[in-house]
Amino acid sequence: MEYNVGKPDFNILRLGHIEYLVTDLARARDFYVDVIGLFETERDDDHVYLRAIEDREHHSVVLTRSAAPGVGHFSFRVSCEEDLDRLARKFNDLGCPIRWLAPGEERGQGRALRVQDPLGFQVEYYASMDQAPWMLQQYHLHRHGCPTRLDHLNVLVPDAQKGFDWYTRELGFYCSEYTQSAPPEDKVYGGWLYRKATIHDIAVMTGKGPTVHHAGFSVLEPMGIIRACDALAAAGYADNIERGPARHGISNALFVYVRDPDGNRFELYTGDYLTVDRDQVPKRWELDDPRRQSLWGSPPPRRWFEESMAVMSLETGEPMPTAAPLSRAIPNYVD
Structure with a gap:
């Protein structure tokens, strides 16, 4: 592309x-x-x-x-x-x-x-924020999955092509990977877009929106995903593990999706790659290829596709009205 x-x-x-x-x-x-x-x-x-x-x-x-x-x-x-x-x-x-x-x-x-x-x-x-103590080498204080940073967001909009164009053309984001329908439609259904040197700061997806699907936190290594799941289960939150552990095709990341006590969704993930060379060609995924969601692992539950987080209006403080996607969706879920 x-x-x-x-x-x-x-x-x-x-x-x-x-x-x-x-x-x-x-x-x-x-x-x-x-x-x-x-x-x-x-x-x-x-x-x-x-x-x-x-x-x-x-x-x-x-x-x-x-x-x-x-x-x-x-x-x-x-x-x-x-x-x-x-x-x-x-x-x-x-x-x-x-x-x-x-x-x-x-x-x-x-x-x-x-x-x-x-x-x-x-x-x-x-442009600026107060500094806080750096916890990277405070190993005696690390616990469970040890999230390292807020890595990315995944947002849903009715027209992902419009969202893709906004972030790339108007805000200067680069694309690492994308899903696209076959000709003659030839339309972007999701784009993984970045400014820092990893595969995305934000992913813009086709869906009911504007809503936020999840925030993604990086962890140090694969066992961090397992330790996080163990901690969730031991604390009584086993049912809050929504999807995974599994590996994405897009991003190559090992992941687990979790819902907090209010139902807000986040992802713990590790194993993506650098995007230092800004002239690299984005990887294209066929819209009907199920490996883009899961290279391996159980298919997502239905709610992973159908539920997302409301976003608030700046002017009213109330949830923004949403609209259905303009294009078809290709879910690969299990009931």
Whole structure:
């Protein structure tokens, strides 16, 4: 596939953090810290700020008290403060709702721009964040799966081709892998898109949207997946293991998908590859090839395809309305 990578006047570096909405903040904190193995940086009455063992910034996950679960916002780090102003001009020209956050309004974070992007997601852009103690070699404090970083997001939109074009042409993302229908339609149904040097910071998929399917956390090595599953089962969360362990065709990653006590979904994964050479040709997957989902392992359950996380409106704070996909879906699930 030939595609156009835009050359915007701003520089997005990587995925930054995700905000999970949770109904019981104490329960969610204990789940992500004591069972999954993230580290608490700070908390207040309505938020808990978490980070993984490679993180040097204040947080990569925010747990926010809410009446219903879902995703409040997700963020990307940019290279400098001037990039925020350039992004603001872009979104103003597009007529998108925007809001500036003052330094510290989100704990530990500098000035930030929050927008409702053309796909319907509440996205935050920031250039600086307070430093936090680096846990990489604090081996005596590591537990269970030891998530190393927030690696990527997978989002669903009714028209994945539109989402693909937005991220590549307008925001300057590169593509590592994609699924595409055969001619004459010849349409992108999913794209794995990156700014950092791994296969994706965000994957844009065809589905009911705008919604977030999952956030993905990297772990150090394959046994981290098994240790995480053991910890979940021992803590009474065996039924929260939704899919896997198994290996994806796309990304080559060994994975397990987990639902938190509120039903928010995340993935623990390891074994993907570098994408340092920006001129590499993206790998194409046939839409009907089941190996793209599972190179090996049991097929996903139906809910893995049919359930995703609501995203909030920047203007109202309520869940964004969703629309059905414009194209067919090719599930490979079991009941």
